Amino acid sequence: MKNQKRQKIIVALAVWVLIVAIVALERPDYFYDNIASKYTYEHVMEDYLIDVGPLVLNPPTKEAMVRSIDVSTSEIDQYRYRYGSKEEQIADITLQYEEAINEANQNGNEARKVQLTEERDKKLQDIKKNFEDDEHVKKKITKEKVKVVESYLAQIEEQRTELINNFPYISYSLKDVDTGEVKQLGDVEAKAIKKYNFNQETQMLVANTYARNAEWVFQDGDYTYWPMLTESKKREASNQTHYYKGVLLIDENKFKASNDYNTYRQVLMKHYVFLAFVASGVISLLILLLMKARLREVYERVTFFHQTKLDVHLALILASGFGFMISISRVSNLLLLKQGSALIPWLLIVIATTTLLVASVNSLIYRAELKGNFFELMKESYLRQMLVACYDIVLNRSLFLQTTLLLSCSFIGGMAATTILNGGGGMFIFFLCFIVGFSGFFLFLARMGYLSRIVKDTEDLAAGKLNRPIAIKGRSVFAKHAQNLNELREGVRDSMNEQAKSERLKTELITNVSHDLRTPLTSIITYTELLKNDNLTPEERRSYVEVLDKKSERLKILIEDLFEVSKMASGNMELHKQRVDLMELVTQVVGEHEEELAESNLELRMTMPQAPIYAYVDGQKMWRLIDNLLINVRKYALAHTRVYVTLEENEQGQAELAIKNIAKYEIGGNVDELFERFKRADKSRHTEGSGLGLAIAQSIVDMHGGKMNIAVDGDLFKVTVNIEKVR
Structure with missing residues (x-):
């Protein structure tokens, strides 16, 4: 806490x-003591010093500006054609007065008629003179420009009054350096908050004749030809710069009495x-x-x-x-x-x-x-959900296009219906609305009906009813989905069959293991009990011990084989691979079984390649593989038949070992089950063996990344092993 x-x-x-x-970084200027003066009188003093020249110290005069007025030829033409050509202007004036004169004539108002006629004739005469006499037009333009000058001077007067009212606490005594004229305002001897000294040694006050916006004032209007303020032919109207020296101060008493002091x-x-x-x-x-x-x-x-x-x-x-x-x-x-x-x-x-x-x-x-x-x-965001939704929409292009088409039909039909309800369109719009809307509605019903059937069949599939496939109609995305569900149904059914087969093989495995373990174990128990009899002769006792030794050895081999195939299947057995000559290895293993095969009345036929075939394998495990296959041949091959052992390079460039023989027992059912542990071709299980030979062989091949196949044609039994060869 x-x-x-x-x-x-x-x-x-x-x-x-x-x-x-x-905040301190934003306003570091508030650390200084002069912040108050900086944001009051000092803040505006720069503008005041610029405006005091054209407004107070050195303002332009009306007489000088009027005398500097010029009128250009282009301005004369502009004035003449302001309302059109001469003929157009005469026609417009005549038309304007014609109706009024006719009305006065009809009313018998002779005085009004005379007045209007005189006004019309005067204007017509003025128009004609405009196009005949340049001086006449020039005088008119000059009058208009004089009005612009008067307007500008009126603005200056307003600005001068505003400047004096806004700064009542400023006093100055300034002398024109060129003319010697002194300009004075207020008491320059009063107590000052701030004083500005102007002299030739440091800095003088610069005062222009015209304000900063004077050029724009003169150029605004119907006329653009004005004398440039800095290049006037008549010097008296140009923008003249005056230099002043003296003092300008802020009167402390007047400042405290002003509104700026509160600020x-x-x-x-x-x-x-x-x-x-x-x-x-x-x-x-x-x-x-x-x-x-x-x-x-x-x-x-x-x-x-x-x-x-x-x-x-x-x-x-x-x-x-x-x-x-x-x-x-x-x-x-x-x-x-x-x-x-x-x-x-x-x-x-x-x-x-x-x-x-x-x-x-x-x-x-x-x-x-x-x-x-x-x-x-980031997975917990609306943006990701939206992106996933957009991605999911286009996963199936057909469904996306059909949905877009359906929505477009609905939108077009709705827009057409809205147009009709609002009184627009006509029969064509109604027909379009009906065709598009009905087509979209029919497509929607057909697709939804088929989707409903697919949903119902999917529920049956989930309930385990695998006997009836889902109907496939057309080539739509729903038909493709139905086909996928049917493939899923087949997969589920195959999986169930495999599961049933696995359960059957598991039961057979347990039964076979129990039988193969119980048989030698029963013999061991029986002969152990017999050995307890003290009346046995030495020969009988020796024969019983031999039987015990034989059965114990068989039980040992069975258990060792079972452990070995389990380790191989789980991948816990290590391989010690090296480059091995398979032809030499096969020849050696077959040579060890040659005598046993002959005793079993089996005739061996070997086919070896002319050149050695090498593979990168575990030599001991491959010996065990070939040994198990030949033991399997010796046990289950029909007597007085041939056994074929062939080693060659197949079309895929692999080393291929093939062993063929004629089986003494009829091989039925699924031959792939022979790879299962404790599975024998002799279903009566009268022959010796563990039933693990082929299972161990298959595990060895799998560990080497090879492939082992069994083929049965009648009584012909063939085992083929393919291993990748090396150079």
Whole structure:
């Protein structure tokens, strides 16, 4: 509990230090004492010094500007053709007055008729003179340009009044360096907050004749030809630069009486609040240092957002981060503005957004720790679900296209029906609506009916009813799905058959193992009991011991073979592979069985290649393989028949060993079951052996990556072993 309280204090202090640091970096100018003057009178003094020239010290005169007015030939043509050609203007004026004159004539108002006729004739005469006399047009244009000049001077007067009213606390005494004229305003001997000295040694006050926007004022309107203010032919109207020396100051008493002084005090108060704010951050940092807080203690395992999707969580982090930056910026700006009352609410918003940001980031880190990494966490997002859904949609292109077609038909039909209901379209739209809508509806019913049948048959399949296949209709995606379900049904049925076969083989295995183990064990028990008889002769006792030895040896071989085939099947037996000459190996193994085969009245025929065939195998295991196959031949081959042993290279470039013989027993059923353990061709199990020979041989071949096949044609029994050869 104590550690949790300490952690919460550390988190709160760290958040506050972060907020203070960011605000301090945003407004480092609030550290300085001159911040109040900088954002009040000093802030606007630069603009004042630029505007005081054209507005107060050196304003242009109307007379000089009017005398500099010129009219170009292009302006004369522009004026003449402003309303069209001469004929068009005469026709327009005649038409304008014609109706009014006719009306006055019909009403018998002779005075009105005379007045309108005189006005018309005067305008027609003026139009004709415009096209005949350039001076006449030039005078008209000059009058219009004079109005522009008067408008500009009126703007200057308004701006001059505004400048004086906005800066009532400025006083100056300035002397024109060229003319010696002195410009004075206010008392330059008054107590000043700020004083600006202008002289030739350091800097002089530069005052232009025209304001910064004068060029745009003159060029705005119907006429574009005005004398350039810097290149006027008449020097008196050009933009002349005057240099002044003297003093300009801000009167302290007048400044305190102005509205700007209130702003000055507010900025000064914000300066002190800012210093206190930074001091609180420094104190919080010192407390963290005294508490010996570590960065990992700021991290808290927040579980509040664990139920939200990842993209929602990230959006929350971005939103809180964005809100944090906006609120920080707002707090920084409020330090400049006059709305000091809004500073506290925005500061609270900064604290709230910072807390939310830290909590959401901590929660995200904790969630990533629980999942192991961030990529596992990405699986819990709406975006991934949407991408998976989009991917799933196009997994089957046919279904995607059919669904798109169906939705398009429904959309077109719906749009057509809406058009008809709104009174638009006609028979063609109605016909289109009917054909498209009905086709889509019919396709929907057909597909849904077939899908319903597939769902019903799938339920039967899940219930174990495998006797009836699902009907395949057409070549649609549903038909393909039905075909896949039928293949699945066949697979399930084959699996069930294999399971039944496995259960049968398991039962036979247990039965055969029990029989083959019980037979020698029974003999051992019987002869052991007989040996307990004290009346046995030495010859009888010796014969019983021989029987015990023989049965014990058979039981030992049976158990060893069983363990060996189990180890091979489980892959726990190691192979010691080396390059072996298979022709030499087969010849040696066959040579050891040659005498036994002859005793069994079997005639051996061997076919060996002319050149040696090498393979990378375990020599001992391959010896055991060939040995088991020949033992199997000796036990189950029909007497007085031939046994064929062939070694060659097949068409695939593999070493192929084939052993053929005629079986003394009829081999029925599935020949692949002969590879099963304790499986014999002699179902009566009268012959000796463990029934593991072929199973061991098959395991050896599998361990070498080869292939072993059994083929039966009547009584002809053939075993083929294929092994990859090497050079």
